[in-house]
Structures are given as C-alpha cells and as structure tokens.
Amino acid sequence: MNTNRSRSVRVGITMGDYNGIGPEIILKTFKDLRMFNGIEPVIYGSARVLKHYRNLLDLKDYPIKRVDNAEDCEGKELHVVNIGEPKEITPGTPSKDAGLLAFESLKRATEDLAATKIDVLITAPIDKDSIQSEEFKFPGHTEYLAEMSNVEESLMLLMTDYLKVGVVTGHLPLKDVSKSITKDAIKRKARLLIDTLQKDFGFERPRVAILALNPHAGDNGLLGEEEKEIINPAIRELKEEGHLVFGSYSADGFFGSSVFKSFDGVLAMYHDQGLIPFKALAFNEGVNYTAGLPIVRTSPDHGTAYAIAGKGEADETSMRTAIFKAIDIFDKRVFVKEMSSNPLKAQKV
Numbered sequence: 154m155n156t157n158r159s160r161s162v163r164v165g166i167t168m169g170d171y172n173g174i175g176p177e178i179i180l181k182t183f184k185d186l187r188m189f190n191g192i193e194p195v196i197y198g199s200a201r202v203l204k205h206y207r208n209l210l211d212l213k214d215y216p217i218k219r220v221d222n223a224e225d226c227e228g229k230e231l232h233v234v235n236i237g238e239p240k241e242i243t244p245g246t247p248s249k250d251a252g253l254l255a256f257e258s259l260k261r262a263t264e265d266l267a268a269t270k271i272d273v274l275i276t277a278p279i280d281k282d283s284i285q286s287e288e289f290k291f292p293g294h295t296e297y298l299a300e301m302s303n304v305e306e307s308l309m310l311l312m313t314d315y316l317k318v319g320v321v322t323g324h325l326p327l328k329d330v331s332k333s334i335t336k337d338a339i340k341r342k343a344r345l346l347i348d349t350l351q352k353d354f355g356f357e358r359p360r361v362a363i364l365a366l367n368p369h370a371g372d373n374g375l376l377g378e379e380e381k382e383i384i385n386p387a388i389r390e391l392k393e394e395g396h397l398v399f400g401s402y403s404a405d406g407f408f409g410s411s412v413f414k415s416f417d418g419v420l421a422m423y424h425d426q427g428l429i430p431f432k433a434l435a436f437n438e439g440v441n442y443t444a445g446l447p448i449v450r451t452s453p454d455h456g457t458a459y460a461i462a463g464k465g466e467a468d469e470t471s472m473r474t475a476i477f478k479a480i481d482i483f484d485k486r487v488f489v490k491e492m493s494s495n496p497l498k499a500q501k502v
Contacts, residue, residue, distance in 0.1 A: 168198025169277030173457025174467035176206040181469035189229040197258040223270040244463025252283030273449040273479040292324030308444040318427040339387040349444035359417040363400035437470040451475040
C-alpha cells in the first residue's frame with residue numbers, strides 16, 4: 154500500500170449482516186493499531202453491535218466511537234456512523250432485522266461515497282435472502298452498486314496478487330447459464346477485464362485466458378456446441394481487435410496444471426467455474442472487486458459464515474486485504490488521473 158500520499162484515505166466499511174462474521178472480522182482487523190496508518194476507517198452499522206462482539210471476543214480497551222457523520226472521524230479509534238440499533242443480536246441466525254440494517258448501512262455508505270465523504274467502499278458479507286426488500290431486489294452487492302452508479306456493465310472480479318478471475322455470468326441459476334453465454338456477452342466482459350487490468354492494476358498489455366463452458370472444451374462438439382459456435386469465435390474477434398486473449402481452456406486442466414500462472418487475468422463462463430478453484434487456491438487472502446464502476450469497492454471473498462459467527466474463529470485476513478487492495482486501486486486511479494491531465498493551462502486567444 155502506498156503511504157506516500159498527502160492525506161489518509163477515508164475507508165468506508167459496511168458492517169454487513171450483524172448475525173454473521175462481519176462485525177467480528179472488522180474488529181479483528183483494526184485490533185492492530187498499525188491499520189490506522191494512512192487509513193481513516195468509517196464503519197456503517199451499529200455501535201451496539203460492535204460493542205456486543207467486542208465483549209464476546211474479550212477485546213478489552215478497544216475504542217469504539219459513535220459519530221453522526223463520516224467527516225467527524227479523527228484519531229486512532231473505530232468510528233461508527235450509527236444507522237440503527239437492533240432489538241436482538243443472535244450470532245449464526247439470519248433475521249429480517251439484520252437484513253434491513255445491512256441494507257440501510259449499504260445505502261448510507263453508498264450515498265457518502267457519491268458525496269465524496271469517503272474515498273473507497275469495503276462491504277462485509279450480507280445474507281442475500283434476508284436483505285431482500287422493496288428497495289433491495291438484487292442478487293448481491295455487485296448488481297446494486299452497478300445500478301447506483303448508473304453503469305450498465307460491471308464485472309465480478311476475484312483477485313489476489315497472482316490470480317484474477319472474472320465471470321461472464323455472475324449470480325445466475327446454473328440452468329440459465331448456457332443461454333446467457335453469447336459472443337457479445339463474452340466480448341463485453343473480456344474488454345472490461347482487460348480495461349481494469351490496465352487502469353486499476355497497471356498491466357500495459359494484459360494476457361487473458363478464456364475458459365470453455367463444457368467439459369474438455371466441448372470435445373469438438375461431442376460434449377456441447379458452445380465452444381465451436383460462440384466462445385472460440387468471440388476469442389478470434391477479440392484477437393482481431395488486438396487483445397492478447399487465449400483459449401478456450403478446459404477449466405479442470407487449466408487450474409489443475411497451474412497454467413493460470415501464465416496469465417494476468419482469467420475469464421470464466423459462470424460463477425462456480427471461476428470461484429471454486431479461486432477459493433481453493435486463495436480462500437483467506439482473496440478479495441472480491443467490482444470492476445467497471447466509477448467508484449472503488451472491494452469485499453472479502455467469503456460469506457456470512459453463520460456456523461462460526463460469534464465464536465472467535467473467523468479469519469480477518471481477507472477483510473484486511475480487501476482494505477489494502479481498495480486503497481491500492483484508489484491510489485492507482487489518482488496517479489493515472491494526475492499523469493494524464495494537461496499540465497499546460499489553456500490560453501485565451
């Protein structure tokens with residue numbers, strides 16, 4: 154993370170579902186006071202919830218300060234913009250109240266991000282069922298933030314320093330995947346992946362691998378026609394545009410033989426095809442990044458983990474990494490903006 158900047162980065166963090174591990178991994182992350190160096194964390198949620206988990210984890214002398222506005226944060230304390238106070242906190246048990254507070258926290262954080270009261274957004278895990286309401290009818294954070302940003306196309310990107318995996322179809326039932334795989338969809342997502350690898354991660358000419366849909370890449374049509382009719386033609390057209398794209402690769406051999414190490418990014422056809430191998434290789438260190446948005450948003454690469462909520466077992470590594478990665482991308486964007494601006498003032502004629 155770049156610490157040679159003129160000011161600290163204000164990091165907005167939604168608490169997520171308070172009956173999951175979100176509050177716990179936030180507390181564990183900032184237990185180390187070095188995390189406050191160059192960072193001003195702003196938690197959106199409930200001070201009461203954080204204090205409840207602070208007691209469960211026996212974190213004595215842990216400063217938690219309630220504030221009304223993100224701009225009121227100052228000093229090495231965990232500042233909480235208090236969105237609401239739950240009636241009951243039941244770790245490990247989903248509830249509509251927890252879903253409602255998770256949404257209200259996300260909504261307020263998104264508003265503050267749009268108003269530049271915070272610089273980046275990190276989202277703790279939500280329960281995608283209990284958060285559903287008249288205002289939130291989305292499969293997850295990615296789709297909600299894309300709509301709030303007025304962006305038609307975004308990309309779910311799971312990343313570590315050595316592996317970055319995007320998906321053509323995201324939160325979609327498996328039965329609907331095949332009919333959603335089109336040449337146009339593959340090309341749009343591939344271009345988006347290439348663009349973010351260049352602008353947000355500094356790859357000048359990224360090498361991108363594109364996975365097949367069917368086992369053994371369709372076996373020349375024996376196990377499916379999608380590769381012959383859709384995926385491979387899309388790859389050829391992307392190559393004609395000048396992109397360094399390769400494939401289509403059978404997913405099992407691609408990850409099993411470590412071929413992925415030869416590429417800067419990977420485009421999978423559907424959610425589990427990309428995320429299962431990613432999480433098998435990098436579960437605790439992985440980060441979920443929403444590419445293609447005007448804002449910077451990351452999250453841990455895991456869910457609410459109800460089974461271990463409140464037991465002190467949750468690993469905060471992915472949350473910590475999500476914070477660092479968001480700041481790195483923010484710094485990269487600031488640098489690119491500065492380098493691409495015109496240093497000469499316009500002259501009146």
